[in-house]
Amino acid sequence: MQYMALIYAVPNGEQDYEGDMMADYGQFTQDAIAAGVYVSGEALMPETDASTVRMRGGKAQITDGPFAETKETLGGYYLLECADLDEAITWAAKIPSAKYGCVEVRPVMVFDQ
Amino acid sequence: MIQAALAHAFKADSGRVLAALIAQFRDFDLAEEALQDAIIEAARTWPRDGTPSNTSAWLLAVARRRALDRMRKFARAKDEAVLQNLGLLAEDQPEDEATQEIPDERLRLIFTCCHPALAEEAQVALTLRTLCGLSAREIAQAFLVPHATMNQRLTRAKAKISNAGIPYRVPEGPEIEARLAAVLSVIYLIFNAGYAPRNPVLSAEALRLCEVVHQLQPLPETAGLWALMSLHMARDPARLDADNTLISLKDQNRALWDHPAIARAKTRLLHALAQSRPGPYQIQAAISALHCEAESWATTDWAQINALYGALYRLSPTPVVALNHAVAEAHAGEPKEALTKLGELQMALEGYQPFHAARAELLAQCGKIPAARLEYKHVISLTIAPEERAFLLKKLSELP
Numbered sequence: 001m002q003y004m005a006l007i008y009a010v011p012n013g014e015q016d017y018e019g020d021m022m023a024d025y026g027q028f029t030q031d032a033i034a035a036g037v038y039v040s041g042e043a044l045m046p047e048t049d050a051s052t053v054r055m056r057g058g059k060a061q062i063t064d065g066p067f068a069e070t071k072e073t074l075g076g077y078y079l080l081e082c083a084d085l086d087e088a089i090t091w092a093a094k095i096p097s098a099k100y101g102c103v104e105v106r107p108v109m110v111f112d113q
Numbered sequence: 114m115i116q117a118a119l120a121h122a123f124k125a126d127s128g129r130v131l132a133a134l135i136a137q138f139r140d141f142d143l144a145e146e147a148l149q150d151a152i153i154e155a156a157r158t159w160p161r162d163g164t165p166s167n168t169s170a171w172l173l174a175v176a177r178r179r180a181l182d183r184m185r186k187f188a189r190a191k192d193e194a195v196l197q198n199l200g201l202l203a204e205d206q207p208e209d210e211a212t213q214e215i216p217d218e219r220l221r222l223i224f225t226c227c228h229p230a231l232a233e234e235a236q237v238a239l240t241l242r243t244l245c246g247l248s249a250r251e252i253a254q255a256f257l258v259p260h261a262t263m264n265q266r267l268t269r270a271k272a273k274i275s276n277a278g279i280p281y282r283v284p285e286g287p288e289i290e291a292r293l294a295a296v297l298s299v300i301y302l303i304f305n306a307g308y309a310p311r312n313p314v315l316s317a318e319a320l321r322l323c324e325v326v327h328q329l330q331p332l333p334e335t336a337g338l339w340a341l342m343s344l345h346m347a348r349d350p351a352r353l354d355a356d357n358t359l360i361s362l363k364d365q366n367r368a369l370w371d372h373p374a375i376a377r378a379k380t381r382l383l384h385a386l387a388q389s390r391p392g393p394y395q396i397q398a399a400i401s402a403l404h405c406e407a408e409s410w411a412t413t414d415w416a417q418i419n420a421l422y423g424a425l426y427r428l429s430p431t432p433v434v435a436l437n438h439a440v441a442e443a444h445a446g447e448p449k450e451a452l453t454k455l456g457e458l459q460m461a462l463e464g465y466q467p468f469h470a471a472r473a474e475l476l477a478q479c480g481k482i483p484a485a486r487l488e489y490k491h492v493i494s495l496t497i498a499p500e501e502r503a504f505l506l507k508k509l510s511e512l513p
Contacts, residue, residue, distance in 0.1 A: 001278045003278075082278075083278075084278040084279070084280035085228075085230055085277050085278045085280065086280050086282075086288075105277075107276055107278060
């Protein structure tokens with residue numbers, strides 16, 4: 001099964017991170033590739049650079065920033081191929097930002113042919 | 114006779130049969146429907162052909178066939194490959210299925226039902242539904258929620274297990290302790306739901322489940338919880354008076370306690386404690402055992418109970434444990450210190466019924482009668498269980 005690990009954290013929360021976060025992310029990605037669970041993963045630019053699009057009455061409405069006012073924002077993701085939820089949770093728990101933010105684990109929807 | 118045999122077979126074995134079906138088909142709904150089909154089949158054929166010697170194996174064999182039928186019907190429109198797999202599944206079934214011992218898959222199932230990715234209330238409901246064979250309506254009644262709400266809770270939980278890929282397996286390695294703690298917590302919640310307000314079915318099911326978990330995977334904390342619940346049950350006959358008013362431990366007639374049950378619980382508890390892997394349930398059971406072996410309230414070993422609460426607080430430093438520790442301290446002879454400690458816990462426990470009950474009693478002990486009177490009135494307003502309300506009203510009326 002494929003699981004999307006959505007990484008949420010308070011912007012600039014990594015300031016309180018103990019250790020070298022970039023190095024830890026590099027290590028995590030290498031470990032996930034070596035274990036064969038890595039499908040893809042990216043970090044996202046902050047929400048201040050986000051734009052939100054809605055189609056209303058056939059017209060695109062574009063607003064600055066994200067939809068919701070929340071403290072923790074989406075900062076990146078990994079797409080992981082795992083046998084089951086337990087394996088996905090084990091990997092999600094190793095994502096460095098889980099130490100100060102949180103990681104939401106969502107199964108990827110599978111459509112019947 | 115047949116009706117009784119059927120009711121018994123269903124009640125006693127449904128958890129085990131359902132667990133075997135779910136383990137094979139990985140589908141709660143299909144398993145439940147297939148078992149239901151098998152029970153209907155039993156009601157039709159047992160009166161005619163007689164009750165089979167191994168009722169659960171019979172139910173499992175028939176339910177398996179019904180499940181395969183249902184899958185075939187569903188797969189017909191799909192493709193050949195699925196049908197071929199079903200053929201192989203059917204061939205896997207042993208010939209002498211009606212007599213063989215059915216595999217016990219309940220441990221895997223309880224770890225699935227009590228998976229931390231499910232909400233706790235869903236864990237409780239799913240455990241009662243699948244392992245204890247209670248209907249959604251019975252569970253709804255026990256937890257005072259509408260039937261439709263309970264149905265939805267069960268449906269959502271089953272959907273999440275399937276959609277999110279929650280596995281059917283007993284966790285291994287370092288995971289096991291944390292996951293077992295979740296299972297035991299669900300069992301204890303079920304037990305307590307049956308204890309006040311009283312629903313003996315739930316308490317009995319909790320004890321039975323704990324016994325199953327312990328038999329399939331003996332760990333000290335499981336034995337600790339079993340002992341704790343058994344000790345609660347052993348004191349149950351002395352807990353209420355003729356008017357259904359709660360009698361405090363202090364005033365209970367200790368001759369009414371089930372002393373052979375206390376001895377059994379103590380034996381198992383000592384065996385668990387000897388493994389030197391203490392945990393919250395073993396400590397709570399040890400505290401309970403000290404109460405049970407005391408001949409009276411006055412001769413209770415309060416010093417040791419106080420020390421055990423200290424150990425419990427180090428393992429689980431929660432305000433509720435701190436409250437119990439303070440109460441034990443009061444009984445060990447320090448009611449004023451205990452009252453001060455309760456003051457420190459006020460922020461965390463405001464509105465928690467046992468906190469106000471303990472404070473009312475401590476205030477009375479310390480001679481602060483007007484404050485005790487106010488506190489008793491407050492705690493009575495927070496109390497729902499009628500037997501406990503009656504107890505508190507009596508306490509209030511006895512104040513000087």
